[in-house]
Amino acid sequence: xxxxxxxxxxxxxxxxxxxxxxxxxxxxxxxxxxxxxxxxxxxxxxxxxxxxxxxxxxxxxxxxxxxxxxxxxxxxxxxxxxxxxxxxxxxxxxxxxxxxxxxxxxxxxxxxxxxxxxxxxxxxxxxxxxxxxxxxxxxxxxxxxxxxxxxxxxxxxxxxxxxxxxxxxxxxxxxxxxxxxxxxxxxxxxxxxxxxxxxxxxxxxxxxxxxxxxxxxxxxxxxxxxxxxxxxxxxxxxxxxxxxxxxxxxxxxxxxxxxxxxxxxxxxxxxxxxxxxxxxxxxxxxxxxxxxxxxxxx
Numbered sequence: 001x002x003x004x005x006x007x008x009x010x011x012x013x014x015x016x017x018x019x020x021x022x023x024x025x026x027x028x029x030x031x032x033x034x035x036x037x038x039x040x041x042x043x044x045x046x047x048x049x050x051x052x053x054x055x056x057x058x059x060x061x062x063x064x065x066x067x068x069x070x071x072x073x074x075x076x077x078x079x080x081x082x083x084x085x086x087x088x089x090x091x092x093x094x095x096x097x098x099x100x101x102x103x104x105x106x107x108x109x110x111x112x113x114x115x116x117x118x119x120x121x122x123x124x125x126x127x128x129x130x131x132x133x134x135x136x137x138x139x140x141x142x143x144x145x146x147x148x149x150x151x152x153x154x155x156x157x158x159x160x161x162x163x164x165x166x167x168x169x170x171x172x173x174x175x176x177x178x179x180x181x182x183x184x185x186x187x188x189x190x191x192x193x194x195x196x197x198x199x200x201x202x203x204x205x206x207x208x209x210x211x212x213x214x215x216x217x218x219x220x221x222x223x224x225x226x227x228x229x230x231x232x233x234x235x236x237x238x239x240x241x242x243x244x245x246x247x248x249x250x251x252x253x254x255x256x257x258x259x260x261x262x263x264x265x266x267x268x269x270x271x272x273x274x275x276x277x278x279x280x281x282x283x284x285x286x287x288x289x290x291x292x293x294x295x296x297x298x
Contacts, residue, residue: 004297005119005258006041008032010137011127012102013046013057013071014080016243016283023243024060025082025283026102027155030244031122033284034251034273036065038295040258043114045070045140047101047133053079054101064284070111074101084243092243096126096157103130111136112143120149120254125169129160134168141172149210149258151175153250154182163189170207177213177250200224213253213270215246223253223267232267235275244283249274252295259297269294 009032016025029044036042044066048054050073057079061068080100085093105127115121121141128134141150152173154166166189170176178186183199186192190206192199200212204224212224220234252273256266272294277285 004041005255006043006117007035007120007122007254007258008043008045008070008114008118009035010045010121010123010140011105011133012080012124013044013048013061014082014097014100014102015053015057016082016084018084018086022081023282024057025243026080027124027153027247028122028127029061030247030283031153031251031254032066033061033064034244034248034277034287035255037284037287038251038255038273038292039297040255041067043067043070043118045105045111046127047072047074047077047105049074049077049079049101051079053081070114072106072108074104077101077104086243094157096160098129102127102133104132105136106132107136107139111140115140115143116145118144118148119258120151122151122153122250122254123169123172124153124155125161125165126155126157128165128169134165138168138172149175149254151177151250151254153247154178154186155246156182156185170203173207174209175211175213175254176203176207176209177215177246177253179246180214180216180219183214196222197224197229211257213250215249215274221249221267221271223263225263228263230263230267232264232271235271237275237279242278245274245278247283248277255295259295 009028011028012026013029032042083095214222223230249270252270
């Protein structure tokens with residue numbers, strides 16, 4: 001078993017703008033930041049503007065230990081931002097700015113060289129709203145080793161998705177992470193019927209997925225491989241801010257699955273990390289040592 005792994009978060013990097021503050025975000029980048037905390041060498045792959053927010057983003061990523069050589073700069077487009085509001089249960093809603101730097105993530109040879117050495121990548125549908133970034137995501141994943149994890153975190157953000165981009169993304173992926181709300185959308189796209197387990201199994205077989213992670217918020221999660229199913233209860237916490245909790249679940253699952261842990265352990269650890277993030281402010285709070293130690297490869 002490899003004692004170290006290399007992963008990447010590929011897609012949007014942006015600033016989540018709350019009424020009284022700003023936080024660095026973007027689902028793939030949050031994934032990479034959490035993976036880095038859990039002891040994995042992680043790359044952020046995105047694009048920022050040649051502006052103050054762009055430099056601030058790169059500085060913050062580097063401060064967290066991420067490799068930032070693949071965070072490119074765009075000469076004319078600004079760094080991305082999102083207006084975030086939270087409801088009474090701390091569930092976020094987003095207004096996402098268009099025509100920003102991460103809409104045009106380039107695909108130079110250094111990116112393809114790194115891709116060839118990756119053990120896993122996490123990507124979503126949002127960064128594929130533009131042709132340039134969509135093509136970069138496709139080329140990067142094509143350059144990865146066949147056995148590596150290509151994790152599609154569906155992360156549907158209206159109005160920037162539709163069946164064509166979901167089709168393409170599932171064709172690139174061998175791991176799918178989706179929520180109960182997102183399964184409703186995919187069920188319509190692919191005429192999925194029956195119980196949740198039946199719908200997930202149909203997706204797994206249709207797209208030859210190695211793993212599906214299905215999250216249900218306070219109702220826990222289900223992991224499915226071609227020959228196993230594991231269900232886990234959510235860890236009960238007082239929610240403070242759920243922004244980034246799903247991304248932390250994906251990162252924790254990726255790290256534990258790469259390490260060869262049993263499916264039940266993967267599910268348990270992912271829920272513990274997500275619960276901790278949900279009970280703290282910020283998408284990437286510093287994880288406690290006793291939680292990080294559970295991911296150490298022996």
